[in-house]
Amino acid sequence: xxxxxxxxxxxxxxxxxxxxxxxxxxxxxxxxxxxxxxxxxxxxxxxxxxxxxxxxxxxxxxxxxxxxxxxxxxxxxxxxxxxxxxxxxxxxxxxxxxxxxxxxxxxxxxxxxxxxxxxxxxxxxxxxxxxxxxxxxxxxxxxxxxxxxxxxxxxxxxxxxxxxxxxxxxxxxxxxxxxxxxxxxxxxxxxxxxx
Numbered sequence: 662x663x664x665x666x667x668x669x670x671x672x673x674x675x676x677x678x679x680x681x682x683x684x685x686x687x688x689x690x691x692x693x694x695x696x697x698x699x700x701x702x703x704x705x706x707x708x709x710x711x712x713x714x715x716x717x718x719x720x721x722x723x724x725x726x727x728x729x730x731x732x733x734x735x736x737x738x739x740x741x742x743x744x745x746x747x748x749x750x751x752x753x754x755x756x757x758x759x760x761x762x763x764x765x766x767x768x769x770x771x772x773x774x775x776x777x778x779x780x781x782x783x784x785x786x787x788x789x790x791x792x793x794x795x796x797x798x799x800x801x802x803x804x805x806x807x808x809x810x811x812x813x814x815x816x817x818x819x820x821x822x823x824x825x826x827x828x829x830x831x832x833x834x835x836x837x838x839x840x841x842x843x844x845x846x847x848x849x850x851x852x853x854x855x856x
Contacts, residue, residue, distance in 0.1 A: 665773055666710040669694045670728060672717045680716055680764055687766035697724060710734060712773050715756075716764060718742075722750040729755035735780035737773060739764050757783075799837025806840035809847055 667689050671677035674696040681694040692710050697717075713728055713736040720740050729736050735757040740747075743761045751759050758776040803825065810821035829839035 664688060664690050665712060665770070666690045666692045667773075668692060668708055668710045668713045668732065668734070670697060670713060670715050670717075671695070672697045672719070672724075676716065683764070683766050684714075684769070687769070689766070689769070708732070712737060712777060714764070714773075715739065720747055720751055722754045725751055725754035725756055735773075735776045737776050795837075799835065799840070802840040802844060803836055806843045809843060 667684060669677060669681055669684070669691055671680065671694070677694050677696050681691045684691050693708050710732070711734070713732050713734050715725065715728060715736060715738040717724070717738065717740050720738060720742060725736070725738065736755060737758045737760065738751055738756045739760045739762065741761065742748075748759050757780045758772060760772065803822075806825055807818060807821040810816055810824055811818060814821075814824075816824065825839055825843070826836055829836045832839060834842075
């Protein structure tokens with residue numbers, strides 16, 4: 662892995678400058694150093710980075726969630742707080758790693774690389790879960806559409822499936838999408854007939 666690009670977010674402006682200088686001197690690229698104001702607010706900006714490094718004396722869940730949502734990058738939190746509830750809330754807010762210690766640039770490369778890999782794995786699991794849910798929803802809709810075609814046209818199950826498949830291919834959509842179109846059209850007709 663090449664030179665890591667870091668967004669440093671700190672709740673102490675003076676410490677942020679110090680940490681940023683130390684990171685730069687240890688061959689990290691600090692693409693942004695952002696100080697959080699006394700209300701915990703900052704203006705996120707689009708940045709090309711590998712990881713977010715949060716350095717906070719008193720981590721707050723809403724600030725962490727804002728960072729995670731704003732950047733969608735691995736987020737490593739360095740803090741002095743070892744409070745179990747704070748750790749739990751930080752992890753629930755999306756922190757990739759929670760380090761109770763000061764930032765030691767000599768150890769940081771390994772910590773960040775592990776965090777980046779964990780983040781990638783987590784993102785892949787989320788994507789796999791979404792894909793599985795979408796496939797299950799497609800199967801349910803395809804089954805409903807087949808039943809509808811069988812009832813409306815007196816088709817056998819296999820013929821209803823083939824008709825649905827043929828229409829999906831001719832419209833260049835998935836079978837799930839074709840099934841939803843058919844079900845939506847049927848629902849529209851039913852509600853129109855009732856009115």
